[in-house]
Amino acid sequence: MSTDTATGSGKTTSPSSSINLESVRAVAKKDFQDAVRSWMFWGLSIFFFVLLVAVTGTISYFGEEIAQQGVTTEALVLFVSQITRLVIPLIALILGWKAIAGERETGSIKILLSLPHSRKDVLLGKLIGRSAVLSVSLIVGFALAAIVVAALLGSFDPVDYVSLLVMAIIYGLAYTSIAVSLSSVTRSTTIAGAAMFGVFILFYIVWNAIQTVFQILMNRGTIEGVSYTQEVTGPDGTTQQIPMDRLPDWALFIDTIDPGNAFQNAITVLSSTGSSELGTSYPEVWFSSDVPFYLQNWFSFIILLLWIVVPIAIALYRFDRVDL
Amino acid sequence: MPAISVDTLTKSYGQTLALSDLSFEVEEGEVFGFLGPNGAGKSTTINVILDFIRPTAGQVTVLGLDAQAHSREIRSRTGVLPEGVETYDRLTARQHLEFAIDSKGADDDPEALLERVGLRDAIDKKAGGYSKGMSQRLMLAMALVGEPELLILDEPSTGLDPNGAREMREIVREESARGATVFFSSHIMEQVEAVCDRVGILRDGEMVAVDTVSGLRDSVGGGTSLRVTVDRINDDALQAVRSLPDVGGATVEGQNPPTLVVQVDGSKTTVLSTLEDRGIDVQDFSTTEASLEDVFQSYTTDTSTEVEAR
Structure with missing residues (x-):
């Protein structure tokens, strides 16, 4: 017998599997192959294509003023980002909800794990495979639409x-x-499907409600607001300094955590689309000195990165420890 | 070094005990039949061997490596046919095999593997349209990828017709001849007796017998059943036969002509003479050795009395 049998007995070693990039690639490739043949992939590509073309068509027909100002792509980004903000979570959740639970239900996870893949390899491979399906369909849809959009x-x-x-x-x-x-x-x-639906509800209803609740709590004095002065120009041309209250920085930060807000805030960093129209934006007068770094738009990249890393990190830890 | 060594393995789910202090070894190069009725704990044992589930207590060593700590290494040297698993509907047989070959870093030819399991014609068809037997053949082909040292086949005959089951046993023999150890689970004795060197019988999470096929046969007391065709039968004669010291039991099987089936340990002539003494004409008789199915029944059915567990 080898020595590891001796050390393994008696104490329970916490199971932790290793990651092998070749394995991750093999699982991701299989998963992508599987998904690419489903109606979902082509349906999504067509959906993104139609979405872009439809919004562009609407802008070019009804938005003559926008067109004259030469900011049509900005308008497109504005409209499309509002729609994708709502639609992408739905698509990702639909693409992903069965990724592992489905394979456990049909037992096919045993095919994956009978082969020399670790559980971590399977999770990462699934994440990459499913992300690739969504990304490639976005790219196909956007690329095809680019020609029509540019022409219109x-x-x-x-x-x-x-x-x-x-x-x-x-x-x-x-x-x-x-x-x-x-x-x-x-x-x-x-249960997985219900949890997905819960996440969707969380960011579309609960998250907005939280801000309203904070506002109410601040008005009742439960949360201490931050005072600032708003300069108001009266009808007679004189300016007045009016003291006002706003939510504290941490409450504003909670609003920026919503992946949807982070998505739109990040767009304003990359594109010329105005930040006042997308995501969260706060008037300069709210801040006596500089805007805290975590409320600046670039920080939204960090927030999105954390939304990618944290869930999968928790899953990687947990999935190693369950009975299949 | 044994290929698989299970040492005082216990697995409980809350109050339910799936395996209790299970210990056995599978020798390198042998074909080991892992037999037991459904729910006896066969899949639980295999799941621990493959690290799909974690033991409550005990130790499992596969190919000399700890099943939990070195699972990847073990699975890279093992071919597995899991039980009750659906294949990937949208992938073809070729893609399934390419995935297995890719995963194991092997260089097998998908066509040759499918030829072996008799699925060559369906190589580019999507598995979604396969029958249960075809899926099973595909899974067997996947298990053969990379010439594994150890083959773990969990209920491999599921969904196969008798011909398919025979072909599957043929492949087990070929793999064994190549030098592979085969661990073969089934709830049907007939499936394992033809190919297995040794058989372990699992019942309610405990191993009740581990022996060679002939050893198992002997262990139930050389039980022979005597089949006697008579001109007529009555209760008096039946009782007389049953009360003979060597007779384990007697039943009437069929009435036209009346046939008596008698489980007998010792002299068969005593049975025949007892019948004739009561004026019953014995027209024909035959004896059959207890089948392994009977052995299996005696180990796994509650009504059996003579059998002692270990």
Whole structure:
């Protein structure tokens, strides 16, 4: 007998599998091959294509003023980002909810794990495979639409257009990470599906409600607001300094954590689309000195990165420790 | 060094004890039949061997390596046919095999593997359209990838017709001849007796017998069943036969012509003479050795009395 049998008995070694990049690649490739043949992939590509073309068509027909100002791509980014903000989580959650739970339910996870892949390899491979499906369908949709968009819009700004695409991919990656991770913590696709729906509700209803609640609590004095002075120009031309209250920085930060806000804030960093129209934006007068770094728009990249890394990290830790 | 060594393995799910102090060894190069009724704990044992589930207590060593700490290494040298698993609907047989070959870093030819399991014709068809037997053949082909040292086949005959089951046993023999150790689980004795060097019988999470096929046969007391065809039968004669010291039991099987099946340990002529003494005409008789199925039944059914567990 080898020595490791002696050390292994008696104490329970906490199971932790290793990561092998070749294995991750093999799992991701298989997963992508599998998904690319589903109606989902082509459906998504067509969906993104139609979305872009439809919004562009609307802008070019009804938005003559926008067109004259030469900011048509900005308008496109504005509209499309609002729609993708809502749609990408749905797509990522639908693509990812069965990633692990589904394979556990049908037992096919045993095919993957009978081969020399670790559980971590399987999770990462799944995340990469599913993200690739979403990303490639975005790229195909955007690339095909680019020709139509450029033709329909008077001016076409490739930087704005590519920024939107890149951010949509990163945003999709964050939600795919959430979906694959949730899928790995349960054996039942029903529970996984319910959890996905919960996440969607969380950021579309609960998150907005939280800000309202904070506002109410501040008005009642439970949360101490931050005072600032607003300069108001009266009807007679005189300016008045009016003291006002706003939510403290930490409450504002909670609002920026929403991946949807982070997605739009990050777009404003990359593209020329105005930051006042997208995501969260706060008037300068709110801050007596500099805006704290965590409320600046570039910080949204960090937030999105954390949304990608943290869920999958928790899943990697947990999935090693369960009975399949 | 044994290929698989299971040492006082216990697995419980809450209050339910799936395996209790299970110990056995599978020797290198042998074909080991892992037999037991459904729910006896066969899949649980295999799941621990492959690190799909973690033991509550005990130790499992595979190919000399700890099953938990070195699972990847073990699985790279093992071919597995898991039980009750669905294949990937949208992938073809070729893609399934390419995935297995890719995963194991092997250089097998998918066509040759599918030829061996008789699925060559369906190589580029999507597995979603396969019958259960075809899926099973595909999974067997995947298990053969990379000439593994150890083959773990969990209920490999599921979904196979008798011909398919025979072909599967043929492949087990070929793999064994190549030098591979084969660990073969089944709930049907007939499937394992034809190919296995040794058989372990699992019941309610405990190993009740481990022996060679002939050893198992002997262990149930050389039980022979005597089949006697008579012109007529009555209760009086039946009782007389049953009360003979060497007779384990007697039943009437069929009435036209009446046939008596008698489990007998010692002299068969006593049975025949007892019948004739009561004026019953013995027209024909035959004896059959207890089948392994009977052995299996006696180990795994509650009604058996003579069998002692270990």
